[in-house]
Amino acid sequence: MRIGRTRVLAGLDFTVAPGEVVGVTGPNGSGKSTLLRVLATLRRPAAGSLEILGRSWPHVSTPEVRRRIVLVGHDPGLHPDLTLAENLELVAALSGESSSSARCALADVGLAAAADRPAGACSEGMRRRSGLARALLCRPQLLLLDEPHASLDVASRPLVAGIADRVTARGGAVVVVTHDVEGANGHLDRVLTLQGGRLTAEARG
C-alpha cells in the first residue's frame, strides 16, 4: 500500500473471522488508519491480495459489499448544519431504514435529548457517539472503528463494546484501531501490532 511514493503498509497477512473482534495498535504513523481505509475499500492496495466479506479485490468496491461495511473514523461525517437526527435520518433513508430507527439508534447511544441539536453545535464526544449510532443503524457485517474511545467520557466507553457485541452476535467482524489496548483488552479476541506499516506482533486478547 503506497501513498505517493511512500510505502505505508507492507507484508501484512492476517484474517479476521466472523464473530471476532480484532484490535490494531501501534505508534502514530504506523499505518493503522490506512489499514482501516483499505479494509473499508476506500483505498486501493498497490499489490497483494485482499478478500473482504467473501469478495476478492477489485470486486470488493461494489455498493453491495460497501453497504455491509461501516467505518467510524475520527470525523463521523456529519453535516454541521443538520441536526444529529437529520444526519441519521439521511443515513436511514439511504439504507432503507425508517426515520424512527434513526432516533432509536441515537437513543441507544444516549443522544435522545440532543437529537434535534445541529451537529455543528455538538461536542466532539457527542459527534463520536452519533458515528456509533450509524453503526447500530446500518447493522454492518464488518465494523471498522478508528480510536473509538477518543473523546468519549468514561461512562460512554462501554458503548463501544456493546456495539461490537451486537455486530459479532450477528456473525459480523469488528476491527478496532486503538492506543488503549489495556482498556479494551477484555473485548478484543486478538491484538495486531503494526510498526512502520508491518505486522510486528500478534497476541491473543
Added chain:
Amino acid sequence: MNGSLLRPLIRAELRAELRAGEVVMTTIPFAASGLLVAAIAIGADTPLLRRVGPGMLWTIVLLFGSFVTLRRTVSGEPTRQEVLTLLGVDPVIQWVARAASSTVLLLGVIAVLVPVTVVIYDPPLTGLAAQAVAAVLVAVGLGALGTLAADLTASTRTRSSLVPLIVTPLTLPLILAAVQVQEGAVYAASPWPWLLLAALADVTIVLAGLLAARTLQEGAV
C-alpha cells in the same frame, strides 16, 4: 444507479442550505447590490439602463451563481462522501444530487434577481415564456458546471477562486443564449436557435459531469 436515493439526498442538501443560509443571506443580497451598483455607475440614462438590464442580470447570475455551487454540501466533503459511498450511494447519484440542488438554488437566485432587475433597469417585458425557459436552462447548466468544477478543484486550496475561473468562460454559450432570447423578444426574432444552443450546452455539461463523477471520486481511492 438507484434513482430513489436522489430524493433524500436533494432534500438534505436543500435543508442544509436553508439552515446555513449561505445563498439566501449572502449570495442573493450581494448579487442584488451588484445590480444596483452597476445601475448607479451607468447613471440616470433610462433608455441605456433598459437596454443593458438583461445583460447585467445574466452577468451577475453568472458571476455570483458559481458561488452557489461552492456552498458546504452534504455529499461534497470527503468524509461525508465516504459515508455515502459506504452506504452504497453511487458517485453519479451523489453528483446529480449536488447539481440538482444547486440548480434549484440558482433558480431561487434568478427568481429574486429578476424582479430586482425589473425595478432598477425597467427592461421591456416581452417574450416571458421563452425567457423563463432560458432561465431554467441557465440554472441547469450553471448548476451542473459549478458542481463539476467544485469536484475538480476539491483538493486545492484556491478552490473558491478556481471555480469561477473555470465556470465563467464555459458558461458563455448559456449567457449569450439568455441575452439573445431577451433581445429576440424585443425585435420579434425567434428564440428557438438560442434556446437550442443553451440546451445543447446543458446536455454537454451534464454528460461531462455524469461521466467524470465516478472517476473523480474513485480516483481518490
